[in-house]
Amino acid sequence: MKKILLSVLTLFFVGCNSSSTQQHTNLDGKKLLEQKCSKCHNLDLPPKTSEDEVAPPMMAVAFHVKDFMQVSNESERLPKAKEFVKDYVFNPSASKSLCDKKSLQRYGVMPSQKGNLTQEELAAIAEYIFEHFNVKNLNEAQAIQNRLKKMAPGKRLAIKYGCLSCHKGKKDLVGPAFVKISQKYSLEDIQKSITNGSSAKWGTKAIMPPFKTRIPQQDIATLAKWIKDANSF
Ligand code: HEC
Ligand code: HEC
Missing domain, CATH: 1.10.760 (Cytochrome Bc1 Complex; Chain D, domain 2)
Known part of the structure; x- marks a missing residue:
């Protein structure tokens, strides 16, 4: 579902x-x-x-x-x-x-x-x-609009920019679970990783593409905060 x-x-x-x-x-x-x-x-x-x-x-x-x-x-x-x-x-x-x-x-x-x-x-x-x-x-x-309204802004952006095709809140997918990322990094570092991408830090061959040209800085900040707060996955 x-x-x-x-x-x-x-x-x-x-x-x-x-x-x-x-x-x-x-x-x-x-x-x-x-x-x-x-x-x-x-x-x-x-x-x-x-x-x-x-x-x-x-x-x-x-x-x-x-x-x-x-x-x-x-x-x-x-x-x-x-x-x-x-x-x-x-x-x-x-x-x-x-x-x-x-x-x-x-x-x-x-x-x-x-x-x-x-x-x-x-x-x-x-x-x-x-x-x-x-x-x-x-x-x-209308149903979609109602659901989106109830959703945390960070989650909305994570859907919009396709983060959830590689990440989940509590479980590893292609990339590490957001809770693990939240425990490991400061808000600033999370923001930097989304901006510049990442590879070889999590023992996976997969890489995380840089998003700096694809996502406005303001949205990256909202995403990073949502991951750091880690309470609405
Ligand atoms: C310049 C403005 C304008 C443009 C461009 C325009 N319309 Fe309209 N349309 C109106 C207005 C004003 C009404 C309401 C008054 C009426 O029924 O004539 C209307 C009414 C209608 C109605 C009748 C609704 C009714 O309940 O009787 C239809 C069907 C319609 N438009 C379809 C279209 C389609 C399809 C297009 C594009 C190809 C289009 N219109 C482009 C202004 C516009
Ligand atoms: C194509 C798959 C993919 C997509 C899409 C993706 N990620 Fe990742 N992400 C990964 C992988 C793989 C890693 C682990 C990379 C590594 O080992 O350093 C990762 C790691 C991360 C990290 C931690 C980076 C670090 O420095 O350790 C953050 C934060 C992150 N992702 C956030 C996001 C956000 C936010 C989005 C959406 C804008 C996103 N990811 C989209 C695959 C993806």
Whole structure:
């Protein structure tokens, strides 16, 4: 279980969620969405909202559009929602908009994006929107956020920078257990080791790469302190 969480968290940080959006096309819907729509729509999951936002967050759009489609059979819902997006982005209007009156007044009707992207690009975006912004992914993202919030900052960084692929708190892995390192060194020395790397000090052939070009000094300090305190592994 721990292992699964770890890899989910790593994925979350690395952000390389290799999406399979390319069902009908080899265009990257995720990238296109960022390029063409993020100027106005917030793309976070869970979404960020603000007083002065100029458009609803994309997650709200996705949920909203899907909910509003009138279908006689649930299997039509997704295809219809995609068709709506493909039409609306090029031909928006107050009468077509599914926003309530108040929101529409607040944002104004979306300007047509004709000329900013091709029909194929829009199709790839529509595919991606509904694949990504759904209840399952929202729940997962929220669960990860909650766990990260509860985590010590040092541990968060250890996940982010891949330390935990070679180290564990209490047991040796590729590298020595953090508790042993904590007992052996001062805070300063731990910081130096992370910065410059290490080899041949622990009776293993494996070496510890230097991190000075990869991790900002401030994060190295936080990591070192977390290892030295050694109470939240
Ligand atoms: C210049 C700002 C702007 C850009 C760029 C933009 N939008 Fe919008 N969009 C809006 C605003 C404002 C609204 C809300 C008013 C409305 O419904 O027209 C909106 C609404 C929508 C809606 C309808 C939601 C509903 O509930 O009716 C969809 C679908 C949509 N946008 C998709 C996109 C996609 C996809 C892109 C990128 C290709 C995009 N938008 C780019 C401003 C923008
Ligand atoms: C590729 C595997 C690997 C990764 C990734 C890794 N380490 Fe290490 N680490 C090691 C090994 C192996 C050693 C023992 C090296 C030796 O024998 O001197 C070590 C030793 C250390 C030491 C003690 C160094 C010394 O001077 O004795 C510290 C502190 C440390 N690691 C922290 C970290 C932190 C923090 C990270 C993440 C930023 C990290 N390590 C990532 C393999 C790794």
